[in-house]
Amino acid sequence: MRRTTALFVLALGATALGLAADDAACAQSMSGATSRNVTNAFAQARRPRARVRVAPAYPYRLFSTTYPVPYKYEYPGPGAVRQCNSWLAPENRASGTVIVPQMRCWWER
Numbered sequence: 001m002r003r004t005t006a007l008f009v010l011a012l013g014a015t016a017l018g019l020a021a022d023d024a025a026c027a028q029s030m031s032g033a034t035s036r037n038v039t040n041a042f043a044q045a046r047r048p049r050a051r052v053r054v055a056p057a058y059p060y061r062l063f064s065t066t067y068p069v070p071y072k073y074e075y076p077g078p079g080a081v082r083q084c085n086s087w088l089a090p091e092n093r094a095s096g097t098v099i100v101p102q103m104r105c106w107w108e109r
Contacts, residue, residue, distance in 0.1 A: 076107040
């Protein structure tokens with residue numbers, strides 16, 4: 001009886017070792033396959049870098065300001081002349097009628 005139990009325990013141990021060795025071999029082959037797949041994925045995922053063109057938002061201004069301008073583009077660019085029309089106009093105020101200067105300007109090329 002002792003002999004049968006010993007043989008049974010020995011057979012179970014050998015089977016367990018055999019299964020453990022198969023799992024380790026399988027895990028090693030899978031990790032190699034996984035690393036190759038990851039390498040292939042990185043090789044396929046590499047694309048050329050995106051090219052970004054940087055153009056100044058204000059092509060006519062050669063200096064930078066810390067404050068934003070209230071308009072999208074600097075108007076009107078080189079070669080333009082500012083024309084102004086001014087006049088005196090009466091304005092009604094609490095203290096009475098007052099004459100104040102008024103001005104309207106525009107750009108011409």
